[in-house]
Amino acid sequence: MDRKRFFDNIAHEWEKEHQSPQEISRLRHLVKYFPLKRGDNVLDVGCGTGRLIPWVRAAIGDKGMLVESDFSREMLKIGKAKYNQRNICFIQSNGQSLAVKGRIFDVIICFALFPHISDKLNALCEFRRILKPGKPLVIAHPMSREELNYLHSRVNGPVTQDFIPEDEEMKRLFEEAGFSGLSIKNKKSLYIAKAYA
Template identity: 35%
Template sequence: MMTAVRNFFNQRADTWDDEGVRERSAVSERIIRGLGILPGSRVLDVGCGTGLIIPWLLEAVGESGHVTALDIAERMLRIAREKHGGSNLEFIHADIADTPFLDCSFDEVVCHNCFPHVGDKLSAVAEMFRILRPGGRATVCHNESREEVNALHRFIGGEVGLDMLPGIDEMERLFSDAGFVEVSVHDGEDMFVLQARKPE
């Protein structure tokens, strides 16, 4: 399944930024800036794609922080690497359900516009919990409502036609069962934001 998703995004990598992806970037910027990520934070950008939110993450963490951009589609990573650089930015080709990171590696894990495409969501959320430091935060966010996200994927069909963002109750349960606390979900007209914290 993840091979199909990987192929889908690899095939579209070269034209991704021209396919209307940036049309709602103002909402994405508002979401990322609104997270209040602290200077010096170590942040994982899950499903970074061509790097839409990387500039805002780098701005948030400052020179003393670090951003790791992860994606399963290597062509997406190549474009992101060509567009963005810095001594405090690195790119990793991996699946969020099985990462190479040590325990407690990150202060923040941000999954922007990609959670529906995660094949093994249980393992992915467990992995987020493992790689977050105690007190660290996981965020799943979209620059559309849950209903719009799912409708778009059904419309596109093919490899992503069944890639759905689970219901609010299921999302809360996924993160709570993995050990997260303070799980909150906002599903508005123009955005979906779930936040959860790893206990201290």
């Protein structure tokens, strides 16, 4: 089974599993690290069922724009049914080749996606291509690299080898893609890598 079908198949279960108060509190903690401002144009790549939407919307306000992008039709369907707001749009797209022209985003959030991308360098180049100069890409997980990598190694299916790379490899990838100022925070219940286009 390929990853796209894997995520299509788990979309409903994913949505159900992530509604608990504990999950919401983990998210509340994580979003504090997102550098969002009123009026920002934001891309949430690998958005799944859109669980970041309320937090991002609250930060960017009515004048900002939020693009929710994922390659799984089933994940997007759930998000679209829940959120029908003027400044949110949903696009079905592979994170490795985004159907977006030009440098239009103030922030790209890559939440619980990066390990699943097979060509990470290509994806980073894509993110940089569409970020405004000097603006941030944030890769975020509500767990440490070690916790995440262990979790994936226990899952049967196409994600079993989907790992967050070690810091040295992250540095190499970000540099090759043309990002600067990479910082990595890796601790219990939190992984944040941030760099600037």
